[in-house]
Amino acid sequence: MSTASRIRCPQLRKRIMSAHDAAALIPSGVNVGMSGFTGAGYPKAVPQALADHIRAARARDERFRISVWTGASTAPELDGALAEVDGIELRLPYQSDPTCRQRINDGQMEYIDIHLSHVAQYAWSGFFGKLDIAVVEVAGVLEDGRLIPSSSIGNNKTWIDQADKVILEVNSGQSAGLEGMHDIYYGTALPPRRKPIQMTAADDRIGEQYLICPPEKVIAVVETDAPDRNSRFSEPDDTSKQIARHLLHFFEMEVEKKRLPQNLLPLQSGVGNIANAVMAGLNEGPFENLTAYTEVLQDGMLAMLKSGKLSKASATAFSLSPEANQELSDNIDFYRERIILRTQEISNHPEVIRRLGIIAMNGMIEADIYGNVNSTHVMGSRIMNGIGGSGDFARNGYLSVFMTPSTAKNGAISAIVPMVSHVDHTEHDVQIVVTEQGLADLRGLAPRQRARRIIENCAHPDFRPKLLDYFERACASGRGMHTPHLLGEALSWHQRFEESGQM
């Protein structure tokens, strides 16, 4: 398929223009819904051209800022470029860009960190105000104007439905073979008109292959030919492999106790090296005919699809290394039969997650001795990325697993602390905590029992005696034995790190 033939709709061909001209259609002060999820399928030209316009406006002493709503994280060409020129007033629902993060933590940009399953309904309900413009990357346009989605879907359906104006980027760098891989559910509604989502397996198709967009909404079409960020993940290190081993052993025991089927239940896996290590472990493990119902399809799952260990995978986005992306493109027919990309309101929908009985596996920054988890804030105040979909899966899944190395910063930081400095997942939502030291199964345990289990199984030996000392003194304090804490010391580990660089 040549670049030209990617836009088969005559009406939309008339709207082709440069990124510079398209970006000029975005005024200051608007809410813009952009495509993009974990560095996949984000617009690559318009945001950078918009950054140029903003830079020029700044040079004229004009204020120029927009609000940016996406699926999840994007890439330097979007978040990086717009944050660099201080062009973002408000960012939601997730980011992981270094420049963005710096601006947020410097107090120069507002950021709302939202459960990914909530975003579409909040936007639709008008809780964030009016969405003015959508900027969406697609892989192509059919003759009748329907859109072939790109390497992520995220909130694109909602942005296109809700925005008055739509700017399309048609990226011929995306494999033409993506066509047919997507499943866009058009059955959502606002209450009281919602119906059951009739899905009972991770690979059920319930929607359309294409995004529907009234051509008259489209104010610009920009042609691009550029790859997704496709950053490389490092090979699993010993720590990640050890975490994976603990988790696999746990799964084997659960199957033995008949609390999990032989082929487990649909897997959700967060993004990162530990997640990839778990997938690598599963790829060499005893389980066959696995399925995945997750947000993001990383290298590890692609390898499992190739080996046959994983029979089907549902996600809302890819997040692949350049090598894995090449593998996907080279064998797109094989993968199209095994991968379904959905809107993120469905990939993360509480109804579907609960029904399918997902095994939720997510990373974290820290856990406390009672099993509360911090996924987002460094030392209580500074945002790292955001909660993403971890809450959707942990709360509504069948099992909720949180994983991290037991220390960070060369041992200066313990990932197990007396009290987390920010809570994203409460004690009520955390069942399994895993570090390279071991696994703590918290099911059926009361708080003080959880504390001993987490300290003994998960804390690094360098911090274990200090944690035990805190816990025992808290128990002896007479302040209350349900969840014993020493209020004056609970956050002292974080405070010590801030002051001395060492917990």
Next chain:
Amino acid sequence: MSTASRIRCPQLRKRIMSAHDAAALIPSGVNVGMSGFTGAGYPKAVPQALADHIRAARARDERFRISVWTGASTAPELDGALAEVDGIELRLPYQSDPTCRQRINDGQMEYIDIHLSHVAQYAWSGFFGKLDIAVVEVAGVLEDGRLIPSSSIGNNKTWIDQADKVILEVNSGQSAGLEGMHDIYYGTALPPRRKPIQMTAADDRIGEQYLICPPEKVIAVVETDAPDRNSRFSEPDDTSKQIARHLLHFFEMEVEKKRLPQNLLPLQSGVGNIANAVMAGLNEGPFENLTAYTEVLQDGMLAMLKSGKLSKASATAFSLSPEANQELSDNIDFYRERIILRTQEISNHPEVIRRLGIIAMNGMIEADIYGNVNSTHVMGSRIMNGIGGSGDFARNGYLSVFMTPSTAKNGAISAIVPMVSHVDHTEHDVQIVVTEQGLADLRGLAPRQRARRIIENCAHPDFRPKLLDYFERACASGRGMHTPHLLGEALSWHQRFEESGQM
């Protein structure tokens, strides 16, 4: 219906015995699933008889403790009696009994505080171990052995299904007219065999009127004739009325902005005086044809059904004053057409709550300036009651509202604090905070914006300047401007209260 005729099944009539004899069938060390939800439908004779056995065992220096699983809170005849003799090893998933609470906070009883929607599936999955015995109050037994549920359902279906042995209390004190009010859904399953729950309105019936129990499981039937606890709620005070007024005004504005339908969306309301005040406010307010999809039906909702403001209500339990209970009994035919009692896995099911678009209204102990909510712990360590269903509704509902008076203990405690001492509902799950001072709508606000809104709208004037001072010094600290905190001071308000009795 005479007492005798309440047990129409000949096979079960043979199992009639005294509470003393029935309780003797419960040995030490077992897991017992009991009926009971918010002081309704709990067994009234067997737990007290069991407490006598335990007391006798203690006198013989024998250890005798059981684990008690229920729907939610019960009453002095169950939790109180068993806690009094130190007969409970582990309690889940909710309690509100003073003796229980004391033992938990003294470290003499383990307690697991669980989202009420999670309990049935965890028990079924074996996450809490084997359920040995069920002790369930019913209102009657049909000839074929099917059971007429009582004034609450809670987890009774699951207890009866999962336990090897069942002890029934047939309470002729419960209105015979309850028959036909219940809807027991038998369509649940463990994954991967779950199907959509085909419910699209709060008053849809999807199950059976009766509980099904194989008669051979029933090891004892005990006849009782005793009312539920039926504690009286005090008349709404000025503070509660003011909270209700703020909330009603908010609803009116949301309807005006077309973000809520004219008849709102199905209401969930926590238990207590503020909840009753909100219902009283709605009963005098402009909204017609309301519906409720909630856990507990209190006096306020009964009055709204009577007035016609509320057309239908779904719950899993009643919690009525003696007067309201009399009103229910006197007009049971009227109410039976308007009330549906369901199992708690359905009343609190994330799938249904999300689909119906529930307006979740729950009380809390405290909120912090960033919108994190503590529903369970006093000063971080001492349990009050438990999270109950608040998380099920707040996370998955359409709107999540948390309410409290702005101060407690005659002004010694501020309900708005720099950092909550325990988190049950994270910043991601809290949209609306209401005190008698005002309402803070947090939707679409980043953390620092939320802080100013909460301090200005919700904090008591006595604490407002101190909160603002904390916030501004945290912002000036340079530690990170996303969620500014002073780690050394964040919990100092609670610490000060512990030391001096004044925040």
